[in-house]
Amino acid sequence: MTTPLLKVDDLRVRFRTMGPLKALAKGVPDPYIDAVCGVSFDISEGETLGLVGESGSGKSTIARAIMGLVPAESGSVSFAGTDLTALSPRRFAPYRRDMAMMFQDPVGSLSPRLTVRSLITEPFRIHGTGDRDLDGEARRLLKMVGLNEDFARRFPHQLSGGQARRVGVARALALNPKLIIADEPTAGLDVSVQGEILNLFARLQDELGLAILIITHNLNVVRHITDRMAIMYLGRFVEQGPTEEVFYTPRHPYTEALLSANPEPDPDAVLDRIAISGEVPSLMNRPSGCEFHTRCLYAQAKCRTEAPALTEAGESHSFTCHYPLTVAHTGRTKAAS
Numbered sequence: 512m513t514t515p516l517l518k519v520d521d522l523r524v525r526f527r528t529m530g531p532l533k534a535l536a537k538g539v540p541d542p543y544i545d546a547v548c549g550v551s552f553d554i555s556e557g558e559t560l561g562l563v564g565e566s567g568s569g570k571s572t573i574a575r576a577i578m579g580l581v582p583a584e585s586g587s588v589s590f591a592g593t594d595l596t597a598l599s600p601r602r603f604a605p606y607r608r609d610m611a612m613m614f615q616d617p618v619g620s621l622s623p624r625l626t627v628r629s630l631i632t633e634p635f636r637i638h639g640t641g642d643r644d645l646d647g648e649a650r651r652l653l654k655m656v657g658l659n660e661d662f663a664r665r666f667p668h669q670l671s672g673g674q675a676r677r678v679g680v681a682r683a684l685a686l687n688p689k690l691i692i693a694d695e696p697t698a699g700l701d702v703s704v705q706g707e708i709l710n711l712f713a714r715l716q717d718e719l720g721l722a723i724l725i726i727t728h729n730l731n732v733v734r735h736i737t738d739r740m741a742i743m744y745l746g747r748f749v750e751q752g753p754t755e756e757v758f759y760t761p762r763h764p765y766t767e768a769l770l771s772a773n774p775e776p777d778p779d780a781v782l783d784r785i786a787i788s789g790e791v792p793s794l795m796n797r798p799s800g801c802e803f804h805t806r807c808l809y810a811q812a813k814c815r816t817e818a819p820a821l822t823e824a825g826e827s828h829s830f831t832c833h834y835p836l837t838v839a840h841t842g843r844t845k846a847a848s
């Protein structure tokens with residue numbers, strides 16, 4: 512078996528929610544939240560994984576933990592077989608060249624006082640490889656993302672949302688990474704521009720064999736460009752599997768609810784519209800048993816008390832639910848009774 516490019520194994524990330532004195536004053540004995548609770552997945556070269564889930568479910572925290580920007584409480588993140596969580600910051604640094612992160616907010620994440628040329632060649636300076644022909648590199652990178660060389664002289668405020676996103680991609684590509692992590696790469700863009708950016712990702716993946724981790728609320732993005740998808744709820748994966756399979760035969764009720772709430776449903780979609788009710792529970796006060804039971808249409812007594820184990824639904828499709836949806840002949844789903 513070949514080693515996956517990225518392997519995340521039982522990753523946990525905790526955050527302190529308040530300082531020790533405040534916690535003492537407020538009588539909070541455990542002022543922590545588990546933003547990511549035992550998540551496992553891998554990505555191979557040339558593969559795209561989509562990470563979906565409501566706001567606060569822990570998607571960006573996974574990305575930041577992979578990049579070493581927040582420490583893992585436990586578990587491991589291995590890149591090409593090396594456990595990054597065991598490395599000192601100095602030994603971690605070379606891996607940052609192989610993994611590029613595109614942050615949310617295309618314009619805001621670009622420093623306003625730098626020209627596009629400086630922005631996209633900055634990684635060469637940061638990583639000490641700035642002795643090359645930076646004008647030539649800027650032209651090469653702009654061409655890769657479909658922008659002409661005149662853009663090199665512009666500043667971020669002179670870019671449209673789509674152009675800013677392309678500049679973000681060019682910057683991410685500077686050091687020839689093997690993995691790109693894109694956090695909401697199409698947020699705030701018009702649908703047509705979203706399509707252009709997705710096509711750009713698809714082309715680059717084809718040409719460069721990149722592995723891509725896409726974090727998004729947009730299920731159409733997931734549908735169109737990912738090979739596999741994972742659905743997060745309160746810091747856990749409730750389901751992961753091949754994208755087409757999950758879209759057509761979701762096994763977890765939360766997946767079903769998210770897919771059916773998609774504002775632009777696929778005309779071939781087989782799911783009835785299912786409203787997801789209630790608020791996302793607080794990470795400070797997690798529900799007992801299956802943590803989705805407070806919002807689940809199919810919850811039964813066992814769901815309130817027993818956490819469901821991970822169940823394999825196929826070769827690379829798994830979910831955590833006591834009463835998973837079943838696959839009928841039509842592809843339509845309903846909870847097993």
Ligand SMILES: Nc1ncnc2c1ncn2[C@@H]1O[C@H](COP(=O)(O)OP(=O)(O)OP(=O)(O)O)[C@@H](O)[C@H]1O
Nearest residue numbers: 526527528546565566567568569570571572573794
């Ligand atoms: N540095 C931090 N300190 C304390 N809590 C944090 C920190 N970073 C994130 N969190 C909390 O961790 C949880 C997960 O946040 P995260 O940003 O990973 O979610 P998300 O799914 O990416 O959300 P969104 O889609 O809104 O970006 C949230 O409750 C958030 O408030």
